[in-house]
Amino acid sequence: MTAADTHTEDLARPNTASQPPKGVGPMERREARLAYLMLAPTFLIVLGIVMGPLLANFWISVKPVKLGDLRPPTVLVNERVRGSAEAPGDPVTLEYRLRNSTQDKEIRDVILTDTLPAGFTPETVPELCSISGRELTCGIGTIPGQWRDRLRIEGTVNSEFLALNRPGRESEPVIAGDADNVLTSLDFTLENFIEVFDGAEFWSVLRVTFYYTVFGTGGALVLGLFAAQLLHTAFRGRSVLRGLFLFPYVSPVIAVAFTWVILFDPFSGTVNALLTKMGVVETPINFFGERAISYSLFGIPMEFPLALTTVIAFEAWRYFPLSFLFILARMQSINTDMYEAAEMDGATPLQQFWYLSLPQLAGILSVLFLLRFIWTFNKFDDIFLLTGGNAGTRTLTVDVYEQGFALSNLGAGAAVAVVVFVLLVTFAMIFLHFSPKEEGL
Amino acid sequence: MSALSGLLLAVASGALWGAIGMIVTGVTLTLVTGAVAIPQIGAGALAGMAQAVFLIWRQNGRAGTHVPVLGALVGFVVLLAVSFAAPFSLPMSVITGWQILALAAFLGALTFANQVCLSDVPMGPMTRYHRELVYIRLAKGIGFVLFSIMVALPFYVMVMTSLKSQQALLANPLDLSIDLSQGIGSLFRSYVELFTQYNFGRYLLVSAFVSVSTVILTLLFSVPGAYAVSRLRFPGRATLSRSVLLIYMVPAIVLVIPLYAVFSQLGLRDSLVGLLIVYPATTIPVALYMLQGYFRGLPSELEEAGLMDGLTRLGVILKITLPLSLPALASVSLYVFMIAWNEFLFAFMFLDNPDIFTLSRGIVSLNSSEVPRQHLMAGAVIATVPVLVIFLWFERFLVQGLTAGSVKG
Numbered sequence: 001m002t003a004a005d006t007h008t009e010d011l012a013r014p015n016t017a018s019q020p021p022k023g024v025g026p027m028e029r030r031e032a033r034l035a036y037l038m039l040a041p042t043f044l045i046v047l048g049i050v051m052g053p054l055l056a057n058f059w060i061s062v063k064p065v066k067l068g069d070l071r072p073p074t075v076l077v078n079e080r081v082r083g084s085a086e087a088p089g090d091p092v093t094l095e096y097r098l099r100n101s102t103q104d105k106e107i108r109d110v111i112l113t114d115t116l117p118a119g120f121t122p123e124t125v126p127e128l129c130s131i132s133g134r135e136l137t138c139g140i141g142t143i144p145g146q147w148r149d150r151l152r153i154e155g156t157v158n159s160e161f162l163a164l165n166r167p168g169r170e171s172e173p174v175i176a177g178d179a180d181n182v183l184t185s186l187d188f189t190l191e192n193f194i195e196v197f198d199g200a201e202f203w204s205v206l207r208v209t210f211y212y213t214v215f216g217t218g219g220a221l222v223l224g225l226f227a228a229q230l231l232h233t234a235f236r237g238r239s240v241l242r243g244l245f246l247f248p249y250v251s252p253v254i255a256v257a258f259t260w261v262i263l264f265d266p267f268s269g270t271v272n273a274l275l276t277k278m279g280v281v282e283t284p285i286n287f288f289g290e291r292a293i294s295y296s297l298f299g300i301p302m303e304f305p306l307a308l309t310t311v312i313a314f315e316a317w318r319y320f321p322l323s324f325l326f327i328l329a330r331m332q333s334i335n336t337d338m339y340e341a342a343e344m345d346g347a348t349p350l351q352q353f354w355y356l357s358l359p360q361l362a363g364i365l366s367v368l369f370l371l372r373f374i375w376t377f378n379k380f381d382d383i384f385l386l387t388g389g390n391a392g393t394r395t396l397t398v399d400v401y402e403q404g405f406a407l408s409n410l411g412a413g414a415a416v417a418v419v420v421f422v423l424l425v426t427f428a429m430i431f432l433h434f435s436p437k438e439e440g441l
Numbered sequence: 442m443s444a445l446s447g448l449l450l451a452v453a454s455g456a457l458w459g460a461i462g463m464i465v466t467g468v469t470l471t472l473v474t475g476a477v478a479i480p481q482i483g484a485g486a487l488a489g490m491a492q493a494v495f496l497i498w499r500q501n502g503r504a505g506t507h508v509p510v511l512g513a514l515v516g517f518v519v520l521l522a523v524s525f526a527a528p529f530s531l532p533m534s535v536i537t538g539w540q541i542l543a544l545a546a547f548l549g550a551l552t553f554a555n556q557v558c559l560s561d562v563p564m565g566p567m568t569r570y571h572r573e574l575v576y577i578r579l580a581k582g583i584g585f586v587l588f589s590i591m592v593a594l595p596f597y598v599m600v601m602t603s604l605k606s607q608q609a610l611l612a613n614p615l616d617l618s619i620d621l622s623q624g625i626g627s628l629f630r631s632y633v634e635l636f637t638q639y640n641f642g643r644y645l646l647v648s649a650f651v652s653v654s655t656v657i658l659t660l661l662f663s664v665p666g667a668y669a670v671s672r673l674r675f676p677g678r679a680t681l682s683r684s685v686l687l688i689y690m691v692p693a694i695v696l697v698i699p700l701y702a703v704f705s706q707l708g709l710r711d712s713l714v715g716l717l718i719v720y721p722a723t724t725i726p727v728a729l730y731m732l733q734g735y736f737r738g739l740p741s742e743l744e745e746a747g748l749m750d751g752l753t754r755l756g757v758i759l760k761i762t763l764p765l766s767l768p769a770l771a772s773v774s775l776y777v778f779m780i781a782w783n784e785f786l787f788a789f790m791f792l793d794n795p796d797i798f799t800l801s802r803g804i805v806s807l808n809s810s811e812v813p814r815q816h817l818m819a820g821a822v823i824a825t826v827p828v829l830v831i832f833l834w835f836e837r838f839l840v841q842g843l844t845a846g847s848v849k850g
Contacts, residue, residue, distance in 0.1 A: 032675035034754060038665035039681070042725055045662065049700070049722030050688055056699035070705045183702060230584045241585075243836055244592055250832045250839075251596075252783040254801045255821035259599040262814055270598055273614040274468060277477045317591065325840065348573045378692030381785045397694040404698050405790075417695045428690060 057421065060414035062188045067408035073105040073179040075143070077112065079169075085157045092161075094120065094153040096138075096173060104145040110177035112138040112151070117170065119161030124154045143177075192415040196403070201394070209377065209395040211305075212312060216379075217372045219316030221365065224323025229353075231324075232331050242328075249321035257385035260314055264288060291392040307391035311383055315376060323368050330364040331357070370431040374424065396420050447563045450572065451493040454579055458554045459489020459516075461586060466547040467529055472597075474539050475616025478529035481520075485528070485547070488520035493555050497562050509556060513548045520547075554582055596825075603631050603819035610815060631819035639816070640795065641823060644803035648782060648824075651716055651799055655781035656774045658721040659728045663773075666725070667732035668758055672741065682733060688726045693786050701790055711793045719787050724777045731776070735769035736762060771838040775831065779839070782828055800824045 024032075076099045083092040094116070100107060116122065116134045125131060129138035129151065138151060164170070196202055231242055248256060264271050264287040272284040287310045292303040334357070342352050380397040383389060389398035396416060404413020460482050467480025495515045499508045520528050527533070528547075529540060558578045561571070601617040602610065606627075609616065619628065626633070635641040669675070670682050700719060701710065709715035739762065747757045763770065788802040798806070804820040832839050 028674065031673050035669040035673035035675040035678075038669035038673075042662050042666040042729060045718075045722045045725060046688060049719055050691055050696065050726075053696040053699035053703075054691065056703070057695060060699060060702065065702070070702055072706065181706075183706070226584055227588055230581055230588065241589070243833060245588065246832070246840070247592055247596060247829065250779065250828055252785075252801060252821075252824045252828065254783075254785050254804050255599065255825045256595060258804070258808065258817055258821055259595045262602060262818065263595055263598050268610060268614040270472070270614055270617070274471065277471075277615060278467075278479050346570070348570045349577050350573045374690050378690075378694070380692070380694040385785070397692065400694050400698070410698055410702060414698045417698055420692065421695050424690065424692070424695075428687065 057414045057417045061418045063411055064189045065410040073102040075175045076101050077173045077175055079173050088158045091156050096151040099148040106144050107177040107179045108142045110140040114173040115171035119158045120155050122153050122155040126151050192411040195412050196415045205394050205399050212395050213377045215312045216315035216376045220319040221323050223320035227324040228327040246321045248318045253381045288387050289391050307393050311393050334360050447567050451497045451559050452490050454558050455489040455493025456486040459485040462547050462551045466543045470543040472617045474536050475613050476536050481524040481528050484520055484524035487523050488516040491519040492516040509552050513552045516548050599818050599821055603815050603822050605815050607813045631815045635819055644798050644800045648800040652778050652781040655720040656777045659724045659777045662725045663728035666729045671733040671736035685726045685730045710791050713797050720781050728773045731773050735766050739765050775839045
């Protein structure tokens, strides 16, 4: 930069005296405001539907909430007209039957409001109630659980009342009242966590989760790597095969899961029919229902977790297309010069794969492993549809459902969800620390 | 190295191909015809071996045009001789046409595989390089067979089961052939019943409505967001673009209990509105992530020129950015559509009213002992076909979407 240049720049900004502007100018502020405005909808919906529930899990996990508690306690009311009025001046009784919908929750400040039927002149009114015009208001106050009562209003009728089709039905009685909502109240309990950690099941669930995650991820990765090797070189029909290989991943989980269940059905499944008819096995194998097969290896009794293995096989089958796509894309971007040089130097095909291809793929393989590890850990649908978490295949995610909905204990379900979340954050921390930066994911 | 390593390799490879070819043709024959065809694996292996030896012997002499034909003939003779003219353990009088077809397919495939694997293989010693070349050919060939079967078999079973009747399925679970003699109406009986008695037409419409609405909502939210992250400068931008992916890692099962509790109390649970709040919320982060990557790659000079010429920011986005990013929009839309169409957990947890079932939810309700399983499979086919058609039609876009966004699964 010459002296003259500096001079003109100084002239252009006489006030700043050759110093760059500091702080945030109005332009920047406007740009930032626009950016926040554009991001606000996304931010709000993510906050409400993702971040909110995440925190709410911690809240629910320390509360004694059962599935049935979600229906708030109310006063059920039933209005009817007693006595048969035939002529004007006849007496009838208007009766409200009231009942607390719960057994053990009190409801405060209960107020009943209703519009009296036309042509009805009240004579005796319960002391809780007052009438202005045709508007009836009864302040019932606080009622305990299991409470039930009747309110009777006696009176006489005129011809207008008699002309009504079904007197008392033209207006619905309205009930107002406050009850403790178990979700917003302040009683806390550690019962849920104690229940979750105390169960003998929990540690086996944790172990199953670990096996499922590690082997499911590994299997999908190995299959993907193999498939990518197959489709790396060009040949006729390659694009057809590539499309076919993506089918398991693209199809709805519900369709492929039920297909596997039917395919491996012990009584009428194709696989078992093949195995028995061709004499490979004596009796059909219950692939998704048998917890373990015992065998002995060199005299040591061992157990092979059959259902878990089948579920892991499904996981690898369904998700290999993903690793396959990534690995294929990476392989096609490797420079071929390297292979030519290796060829000249006499490297054999397997050496080329081991010493050239694999190191080139190490980055994408590790990123894929990290991401798939987290997603396999998160997986719920597959196992739930295949085995429902039975036969030794219950992972943590299935346990959330099992506790929360099958056993109707939302609090315990949320406690398991908290465990899932804490483990997930731990994995994410570890992975963020170790993941290679250059793959750009 | 042994002086006959080429020959040994040929014998091993031929035996392997013979055995694999026999198993595959035998099982295929069984599944297509319903007759139990037990493949004579040993005979197949011997035939493959003999053929391989013949082929490399001929190769090392003068090359002739008749080699493949002669090779097939060698395989044929050995196979029939060793298996006593019953390669599938069935007398030739049963399903004769199919057996001949299977035999021809076996010999053709065997000859092809042996020829490809053993081209340039000498009888005598081989270098390590050449031996590994043959290993790789073998591994690749087996890989092709294995992967194709592994992927295609479940889908084949799905479609064929949906076309069978209850009695036929119980009588012979192996028989996955199509019986055309019963007429089209009876062939597609499961589908007709699903649409007439089980309300699947409605489920299909609901699924389509929910998926398309999710795509539209997702784009409405994520396009401005992605534009802001990729083009505008504001404090917290770097943190934001990184945390988008972290949000994406949160599993649905962790969200389901609080959402269930809150939506129940708000009366949103058993409604499509509830689904249309949850689905976009789970897809927006990834859509935003995919789109901002693409927007960043667009030349910003174009947009600056637009701004200079008097367009507003909105005008720039609508008239310049969006038309330029149509491919990315297509990828994102297809990917989001696929996620919404295939979604199971929230549909299962939230929907109780059969009038607003999505396909996933509708199929779960078929999974009971009262509903015959060809109905279940027909339901699976109905749910799968639209996604697969869209996938095959727009494969290029969808593959881009998968690779850009498929941190999710």
